[in-house]
Amino acid sequence: MMIDKIIQKIDAINAQDPNVETFEGKEYPKELIYGQRMTEMLNEYDHSPSVSLQIAARGQHIKRWTIPRSEYPMDRKGYLRWRTDLKLFHGKLLSEILEEEVTDANLIENVNDLVTKKRLKNDLETQQLEDVVCLVFLKYYFSDFAETHEEKKVISIVTKTWAKMTEKGHKMALALDYSKKDLSLIEKALK
Structure with a gap:
């Protein structure tokens, strides 16, 4: 199934995270376990989420470690700039993955809009x-x-x-x- 292949690609990228998190005595790449937790919580939240929502949830932090917070001023303005840059980066990377796997331009746009929170409070x-x-x-x-x-x-x-x-x-x-x-x-x- 197409979504399984996309999830595998997201996980393969996030498995490269050099940052680790220990959970229940086992170490995991930080963003890999975050993506898995997002999927788990999404499935608790909605028993039949759309494909767009499933992909956006899993890829919410895709390759996040490549844009460290420390590269931005350590004030509110720097934090907000960092968060904006991350959202755009995640949306672009997910769009590239989707373009390799699907031809549905609406799906690609929906996932990008979700991850970048383009219509928060209106969608x-x-x-x-x-x-x-x-x-x-x-x-x-x-x-x-x-x-x-x-x-x-x-x-x-x-x-x-x-x-x-x-x-x-x-x-x-x-x-x-x-x-x-x-x-x-x-x-x-x-x-």
């Missing part, structure tokens, strides 16, 4: 992808983030994350299994 699938991104952050990365940042910043990030999500995303986020400490931070952010 259902873009909003669904944003929910999945936020849920993956909360489930897998929030606890470590909270450990390494001041409480005020953590609360601010949770507040901003929450504002990006739909009601469905909120329900799923509240059903995740948090430590008492993490749940306390989330509750503070939601007040």
Whole structure:
């Protein structure tokens, strides 16, 4: 199936990530496991996601390590520039992969629009992808983030994350299994 081949190509690229993450005692290339988590969460979120959404979720961070945050000014403006450059890079790379495998220009455009968040808040699938991104952050990365940042910043990030999500995303986020400490931070952010 075409989507399986595209997912394999995305995974093959992300398997090259020199950064590793240890999960349940095993090391994984960081962006490979991120893509797998995105797919897993998307399937929990929507039992029949579109092909575009499946590809965008899996490729959300494709080859992300090649544009390190450290190459940008360490301020808000630098952060936003980095995020914009990443989105454009991910969209371009996914478009190139899709052009090798499919002739459907609409599919290529849809995936690019999803990854670049071109119509965030105006497009259902873009909003669904944003929910999945936020849920993956909360489930897998929030606890470590909270450990390494001041409480005020953590609360601010949770507040901003929450504002990006739909009601469905909120329900799923509240059903995740948090430590008492993490749940306390989330509750503070939601007040």
